[in-house]
Amino acid sequence: MVKARSLTRWLAFGFVAGLGFVSAAPASAQATLDTVKKRGKILCGVSPVAPGFSYADDKGVRRGFDVDICRAVSAAVFGEPDKVEYVPLNTNVRFQAVQSGEVDILSRQNTWSFSRDNSLGLDFGPVVFYDGQGLMVPKKLNVSSASELANAAICLLPGTTTLQNLEDFFRPKNIKYEPVVFENSDEWRNAFFSGRCDAITTDRSDLASVRAIASDPDAYVVLPETVSKEPLAPTIRQNDPNWRKIVDWSVYALIAAEEKGITQANVDSHLKSEDPEIQRLLGVNGDFGKMLGLDNKWSYNIIKSLGNYVEVFDRNLGPKTRLGLTRGPNKLWTEGGLLYAPPFR
Ligand SMILES: N[C@@H](CCC(=O)N[C@@H](CS)C(=O)NCC(=O)O)C(=O)O
Known part of the structure; x- marks a missing residue:
């Protein structure tokens, strides 16, 4: 786990852009x-x-x-x-x-x-x-909007788009928070389930994944804000x-x-x-x-x-699965969605 305070070093290496520390590719024309x-x-x-x-x-x-x-x-x-x-x-x-x-x-x-x-x-x-990126919190936190997360510890994964999105969302609102970064998704999820973080953030579809493996999915709620594309x-x-x-x-x-x-x-x-x-x-x-x-x-x-x-x-994802997602923008263009x-x- 990498605590927020040691993040400066990570940020300097493209972490903020969710690049995962790599910047150039070898040319292999195979x-x-x-x-x-x-x-x-x-x-x-x-x-x-x-x-x-x-x-x-x-x-x-x-x-x-x-x-x-x-x-x-x-x-x-x-x-x-x-x-x-x-x-x-x-x-x-x-x-x-x-x-x-x-x-x-x-x-x-x-x-x-x-x-x-x-x-x-x-x-x-x-x-x-x-x-789009969302945030999920334990219901017992009694929070109904991301704007109520001042000083919250928020669990996230490195090499993803998620930290920059949080910055872009919270900074203009002057809301301070503590990003807590984990090496892999098992640690990240378990830290959230065990109460180590107040909130967890990732793509909304992935929040549905996280919720699906929780021992009590109903104990968690996804907040209404979608903070990114x-x-x-x-x-x-x-x-x-x-x-x-x-x-x-x-x-x-x-x-x-x-x-x-x-x-x-x-x-x-x-x-x-x-x-x-x-x-x-x-x-x-x-x-x-x-x-x-x-x-x-x-x-x-x-x-x-x-x-x-x-x-x-x-x-894999639809209403009859444990994720229970509706299609939203992932409908055909002929049905009001973006697929074409x-x-x-
Ligand atoms: N879409 C975002 C985040 C995608 C992402 O990697 N999500 C994580 C959670 S933050 C994940 O993959 N979890 C499942 C796993 O690692 O097995 C990106 O491309 O940076």
Whole structure:
């Protein structure tokens, strides 16, 4: 644990920007698709313990929304979703792991921000989840707004966007608080559960994750303020445009399938569709897979293996799961949300 008073040193190293202490990327022009095919699996960096996003189930199988993004890329590349090895990464080492080639893709609640996009040698794929930072407190604290948190100890993780967001939120209001920083998410959560901090802060979706593992979820309440924009997106190395396009279009395939009403259960019947865009999306017509260096059935395989965006969302995060999230901005643009796939044309 790093107490607030020793934070100055951390701040000087880009901690404030949530960069995780790294500033430059080695240039390795190796084609990730070739490496991945030769290896026979994708190396996917994920959160160690984030129910709904990435966690190991009781049989040790990794599950979650972020996990499914890597499974979609696996289905696109290999025709099957489980040619993936998961590498659990703490917040402060995650971007380094992409830079060094330890992972091919980081699907880990990563916020796409200017400084990350422009100083780390990384690229961000499409936003897969529009989030925002919130704060959670024990109910017994009797606090109903973040503005009541003067002098509170607030638990957070290093190498994240969260501290700068707190500063940006509290400083103009002249509210002082004590950030308490932990090395990993287990320590961070347990410190909050044991009362070491008055509040915990992270993306609102992640607060739902934290609450889901609390022994008494009802003992905690998420405060109404959303203090930032956290567009979460898969992250890849900047020097491999083909790999980036595979990741981009794998996500767009999930969104396009929802736009077209194609589901895991009905995808086969859509193979006979008269809609030219569906024909291209499912590889019935055109060479869209070949343009990516993949089989023309690449996106059919994604939908057949995982379903469309809302199926992935509902299975991992939706109202029937222990996170119980509603879609909010993560609805299709046609339904008032922000999700939009460029045309398959
Ligand atoms: N979206 C923010 C924060 C994302 C984040 O890393 N959240 C933490 C909690 S603050 C987390 O991943 N927890 C789960 C884990 O570490 O396994 C960012 O990219 O900096």
